[in-house]
Amino acid sequence: MHFEHSQKAQDYLARVKAFMKENVYPIEERIYAELEEMNPTGDWKNWKLHPELEALKVKAREQGLANLFLPDDELGKGLSCLEYAPLAEEMGRVPFSPEIFNCNAPDTGNMEVLYHFGSEQQKAKWLTPLLNGEIRSVFGMTEPDVASSDATNMAATIELDGDEVVINGKKWWSTGLGHPNAKVTVFMGLSNPENDRHSQHSMVLVPLDTPGIEIKRMLSAYGDFDAPYGHGEMHFTNVRVPKENIVMGLGKGFAIAQGRLGPGRIHHCMRAIGMAEKALELAIKRGLSRTAFGKPIIKLGGNQERIANARMAIDQARLLTLNAAWKIDAVGVKNAMTEISAIKVVVPKMLTEVVDMAIQLHGGAGMSSDFPLARFAAGARSLRLADGPDEVHQGMVTRLELKKYVSR
Numbered sequence: 357m358h359f360e361h362s363q364k365a366q367d368y369l370a371r372v373k374a375f376m377k378e379n380v381y382p383i384e385e386r387i388y389a390e391l392e393e394m395n396p397t398g399d400w401k402n403w404k405l406h407p408e409l410e411a412l413k414v415k416a417r418e419q420g421l422a423n424l425f426l427p428d429d430e431l432g433k434g435l436s437c438l439e440y441a442p443l444a445e446e447m448g449r450v451p452f453s454p455e456i457f458n459c460n461a462p463d464t465g466n467m468e469v470l471y472h473f474g475s476e477q478q479k480a481k482w483l484t485p486l487l488n489g490e491i492r493s494v495f496g497m498t499e500p501d502v503a504s505s506d507a508t509n510m511a512a513t514i515e516l517d518g519d520e521v522v523i524n525g526k527k528w529w530s531t532g533l534g535h536p537n538a539k540v541t542v543f544m545g546l547s548n549p550e551n552d553r554h555s556q557h558s559m560v561l562v563p564l565d566t567p568g569i570e571i572k573r574m575l576s577a578y579g580d581f582d583a584p585y586g587h588g589e590m591h592f593t594n595v596r597v598p599k600e601n602i603v604m605g606l607g608k609g610f611a612i613a614q615g616r617l618g619p620g621r622i623h624h625c626m627r628a629i630g631m632a633e634k635a636l637e638l639a640i641k642r643g644l645s646r647t648a649f650g651k652p653i654i655k656l657g658g659n660q661e662r663i664a665n666a667r668m669a670i671d672q673a674r675l676l677t678l679n680a681a682w683k684i685d686a687v688g689v690k691n692a693m694t695e696i697s698a699i700k701v702v703v704p705k706m707l708t709e710v711v712d713m714a715i716q717l718h719g720g721a722g723m724s725s726d727f728p729l730a731r732f733a734a735g736a737r738s739l740r741l742a743d744g745p746d747e748v749h750q751g752m753v754t755r756l757e758l759k760k761y762v763s764r
C-alpha cells in the first residue's frame with residue numbers, strides 16, 4: 357500500500373498551497389470582516405460579491421487552477437478523486453476559497469451532473485458557463501413539508517405537458533440561492549409515482565428567472581446567512597420549462613443523485629479536514645501565546661491531551677477519507693457505499709469536536725467573529741445534516757454489513 361500522492365497531485369497541491377499562501381491567507385481575516393460588513397442581513401437581493409475575491413478568481417484561472425475537481429483532462433485537470441482530495445483539504449482551511457478555484461459546492465456537484473448525464477445542449481447552455489465561473493447554480497432537493505432525509509418522500513411534482521414540463525412545489529435549504537450570479541437550479545421532484553421507489557423522481561434544469569418561481573427567504577444557519585451564498589427557500593407554481601431540460605430522462609433522479617454525491621462527499625470531507633487542521637493550528641497558537649495561572653493555557657488541565665486527541669482524530673479521518681476516494685477511483689461509487697457513508701458520519705463529527713475544543717481554548721474570543729471558529733462550528737454542525745443526516749448513513753453502513761451475513 358502506497359500512502360504518497362501521485363506526482364501530479366503533489367504538483368497541483370504545491371501550486372494551490374503557493375496560491376493560498378500568496379493570495380488568500382494574508383487577506384483571510386479582513387475578507388471575512390468585510391463580507392460581513394457588505395452583507396449585514398439576510399436581505400439577499402442586496403448581497404454583494406467581494407471585488408478582491410472576484411479578482412482572485414481571474415488570477416487562479418490564469419494560473420491554470422480552475423475546475424481542479426473535474427476528472428476530465430480538457431474541461432478539468434484530469435485529477436482522480438484521490439488526487440483532488442488533498443487540494444480540497446487545502447481549500448477547506450478558508451471557507452470562501454473553494455469558489456476562487458471554481459471548486460465550491462453545490463456548483464461542483466451540479467457540474468458533475470451535467471458532465472456525466474447532461475445532453476450536449478444542456479452542457480452548452482449550463483455546463484460551459486458554470487465551468488467558466490460566469491454563473492452559479494443550486495441543488496433543490498430538500499422540501500419544508502416532508503422529511504427529506506428519506507429522499508423518496510419528495511413531493512414537489514414534475515409533469516409532462518406536451519413539449520414542456522410543469523413544476524409545482526416547495527424547496528428549502530437550497531445552498532447558493534442568494535448568490536448574485538445564481539441562475540439555475542437542478543430541481544428534483546416526483547414525476548413517475550407509478551414506478552418503483554427509486555425510479556419515481558427526476559431531475560430538471562430550471563432557470564431561476566422562470567415565471568412562477570418565488571424566492572421566499574434565506575434561512576440562517578446558527579444565525580449566519582452565509583452571504584453571499586445563502587440557503588434559500590423557493591416556491592414553484594406552475595413553472596414551465598422545455599422537456600429538453602429533463603436530465604437523462606424521467607425517473608432517473610436517484611440514479612443521477614448517487615453518481616453526484618459520491619465524489620461530492622469526498623470533497624466535503626476533505627474540506628472539513630482542512631477546516632479541522634486550521635482549528636487545531638489556531639488552538640495551539642492561542643494556547644501557547646496566552647498565560648493563565650502562571651502557565652501557557654496549553655499546559656493547563658487536560659489541554660495537552662486535547663491537542664493529541666485532535667491530531668489523532670484528524671489523521672484517522674483523513675486516512676478513512678482517502679481510502680474512500682481511492683475506492684471510488686478503483687471500483688466506482690456503487691461499490692464504495694460503505695466507505696462513502698462512513699466518512700460522511702465520521703468526518704463532520706470529528707470536525708465538530710475539534711472546533712469545539714479550539715473554541716474552548718480561545719475563551720470568549722472563540723465565539724466572536726474575530727476568529728473563523730464560530731463559522732466553522734456552524735459549518736461542522738450543518739455537515740451532519742446536509743447530504744443526509746448521520747443516521748441515514750449509519751443505516752447504509754449497517755445494511756451493507758448485515759447483507760454479508762444474511763446472504764450467506
Ligand SMILES: Cc1cc2nc3c(=O)[nH]c(=O)nc-3n(C[C@H](O)[C@H](O)[C@H](O)COP(=O)(O)OP(=O)(O)OC[C@H]3O[C@@H](n4cnc5c(N)ncnc54)[C@H](O)[C@@H]3O)c2cc1C
Binds near residue numbers: 506
Ligand atoms: C447548511 C445546510 C445546507 C444544505 N444544503 C442543501 C442543498 O443545497 N440542497 C438541498 O436539497 N438540501 C440541502 N440541505 C438540506 C439537508 O440535506 C437536509 O436538511 C437533510 O437531508 C435532512 O432532511 P430534513 O431536514 O427534512 O430532516 P428530516 O428528514 O425531517 O430528519 C430529521 C431527523 O430525523 C432523524 N432521522 C432521519 N432518518 C433517520 C433514520 N433512518 N434513522 C434514525 N433517525 C433518522 C435524523 O436525526 C434527522 O436529522 C442543507 C442543509 C443544511 C443544514
